[in-house]
Amino acid sequence: MFGRRMVLGRVLGFEIRADASWGILFLLILWSLASGFFPVMYPGVSAATAWALALLGTLGLFASLLLHELAHAVVARIHGVTVGGITLFLFGGAAEMESEPASPRAELLIAGAGPLASLGLAVGFYAATGLVALAGAPQPIVGLPYYLALVNLALAVFNLLPAFPMDGGRLLRATLWGLGRNLRRATKVASRMGQGFGLLLIAAGAFQAIAAQNLLGGMWWVLIGVFIHGNAGMTYRRLLDRLRLQGLTVRDVMTRDVVTVSPDVELNTCLRTMTEGGFRHLPVVDPEGEPMGMVSQRDFVALTFGQALRRMRGTARQGLRNLLKGGG
Numbered sequence: 001m002f003g004r005r006m007v008l009g010r011v012l013g014f015e016i017r018a019d020a021s022w023g024i025l026f027l028l029i030l031w032s033l034a035s036g037f038f039p040v041m042y043p044g045v046s047a048a049t050a051w052a053l054a055l056l057g058t059l060g061l062f063a064s065l066l067l068h069e070l071a072h073a074v075v076a077r078i079h080g081v082t083v084g085g086i087t088l089f090l091f092g093g094a095a096e097m098e099s100e101p102a103s104p105r106a107e108l109l110i111a112g113a114g115p116l117a118s119l120g121l122a123v124g125f126y127a128a129t130g131l132v133a134l135a136g137a138p139q140p141i142v143g144l145p146y147y148l149a150l151v152n153l154a155l156a157v158f159n160l161l162p163a164f165p166m167d168g169g170r171l172l173r174a175t176l177w178g179l180g181r182n183l184r185r186a187t188k189v190a191s192r193m194g195q196g197f198g199l200l201l202i203a204a205g206a207f208q209a210i211a212a213q214n215l216l217g218g219m220w221w222v223l224i225g226v227f228i229h230g231n232a233g234m235t236y237r238r239l240l241d242r243l244r245l246q247g248l249t250v251r252d253v254m255t256r257d258v259v260t261v262s263p264d265v266e267l268n269t270c271l272r273t274m275t276e277g278g279f280r281h282l283p284v285v286d287p288e289g290e291p292m293g294m295v296s297q298r299d300f301v302a303l304t305f306g307q308a309l310r311r312m313r314g315t316a317r318q319g320l321r322n323l324l325k326g327g328g
């Protein structure tokens with residue numbers, strides 16, 4: 001899913017990485033805060049103050065995003081799901097889980113942890129806004145915790161939309177899974193809703209870009225829609241692959257009519273058996289049927305190639321000797 005990544009550090013044992021695309025998001029948010037949010041909310045704010053507050057706001061947003069993902073990662077770890085790390089990228093953050101939760105309850109808790117953390121942060125920053133205002137701080141500074149309260153609330157609400165693979169979609173899947181006891185069907189419904197939501201975002205974005213003349217904002221929604229649509233479908237396909245192998249053992253796929261060779265069989269006979277039967281490998285068994293080793297076509301190639309090489313070397317040496325004799 002990700003291209004070039006930079007490791008930012010480790011938190012609670014999780015590697016924190018930034019995808020190259022994350023730089024775009026960082027600049028976009030910084031710019032929209034410095035030229036949009038702060039000057040619009042607080043007319044008359046100086047450009048220097050606006051940029052300084054915008055930088056703090058952007059850093060605060062990424063810290064909030066990281067806490068959201070860390071909440072997922074910690075709860076996942078508690079429930080035995082391996083987390084490969086946390087990556088910040090163009091559309092926010094992702095805790096990369098290397099396996100699926102074992103039960104609907106585990107998935108419910110893992111998926112719920114992120115929005116809950118964002119909601120907690122929203123309340124915290126809202127309280128901080130009141131405190132900063134009470135302390136008599138200048139207006140634009142009050143805007144910083146206020147912005148972070150808003151953005152965390154937005155993060156919680158947006159992530160709770162029932163569109164897989166977003167948190168709300170995972171909550172929906174966990175609920176359906178718990179009710180119907182069928183992970184495949186639950187994932188199918190949740191990912192179809194995710195795909196539908198992705199298409200809806202693409203349409204809304206296109207409308208915004210064309211009809212409302214908001215090209216950048218519209219394109220942004222289109223991109224997020226494409227991302228969600230693609231991811232929802234991919235998650236379902238990956239699950240199908242996993243379920244197809246689940247419960248199967250080697251017994252279910254192994255070859256039953258095994259052709260074996262005895263260690264005393266001549267190589268020519270063995271090679272004939274292999275080429276006629278189309279075998280690349282044959283197990284070697286002793287007269288009691290106990291396995292002793294394997295013989296593969298590659299062994300023959302190595303052997304004949306080695307012989308040919310030795311013969312060539314012998315001929316070359318002989319030729320050289322004859323040449324020297326003739327010359328002397």
Ligand SMILES: [Zn+2]
Binds near residue numbers: 072159
């Ligand atoms: Zn989340």
